[in-house]
Amino acid sequence: NRPLKEGCYVTASKEHIALSREAAAEGMVLLKNEHNLLPLKAGSRIALFGKGSFDYVKGGGGSGDVTVSYVHNLYDGFQMLHDAVSLYEPLCDFYRANVNEQYDQGSVPGMTTEPALSAELLAGASAYTDTAVIVLSRFSGEGWDRSSIEYNGEYTGASSMQMRSDSGREPA
Numbered sequence: 001n002r003p004l005k006e007g008c009y010v011t012a013s014k015e016h017i018a019l020s021r022e023a024a025a026e027g028m029v030l031l032k033n034e035h036n037l038l039p040l041k042a043g044s045r046i047a048l049f050g051k052g053s054f055d056y057v058k059g060g061g062g063s064g065d066v067t068v069s070y071v072h073n074l075y076d077g078f079q080m081l082h083d084a085v086s087l088y089e090p091l092c093d094f095y096r097a098n099v100n101e102q103y104d105q106g107s108v109p110g111m112t113t114e115p116a117l118s119a120e121l122l123a124g125a126s127a128y129t130d131t132a133v134i135v136l137s138r139f140s141g142e143g144w145d146r147s148s149i150e151y152n153g154e155y156t157g158a159s160s161m162q163m164r165s166d167s168g169r170e171p172a
Contacts, residue, residue: 061141
């Protein structure tokens with residue numbers, strides 16, 4: 001990440017940002033669109049579920065970390081479409097406040113926990129919306145996906161077969 005020219009880092013150069021945007025746009029694939037839900041119709045009323053709506057995970061730790069000039073979370077993206085769609089703001093307010101509270105208590109972006117929703121908030125979202133968007137987010141990095149490097153029942157597939165073989169037991 002040495003300066004490329006005029007004090008600008010390679011990853012922050014206008015050329016690389018443009019190339020990255022182009023690659024992202026060309027690389028996105030819609031795997032399923034049952035009932036032709038997408039694109040959203042003008043006037044859609046959306047309930048945005050999940051802390052990832054505000055605590056957007058753009059990468060991970062270690063080799064999964066990336067340096068960026070800016071990050072737009074999903075809520076910000078929908079706000080750019082405010083003339084076309086509307087969000088159930090009480091739900092958004094809940095997630096925003098919860099994420100900010102977790103930050104205030106020492107959590108860092110990408111490492112917050114998913115809060116429980118009240119029945120009242122769920123009922124309000126159900127009454128308001130014609131579309132639910134559920135945001136799942138997971139921070140990843142070396143040493144984060146297993147509680148132990150020792151066999152503890154978490155491994156599957158080839159790893160499990162190798163451990164069984166190493167222990168002198170027949171592979172399952």
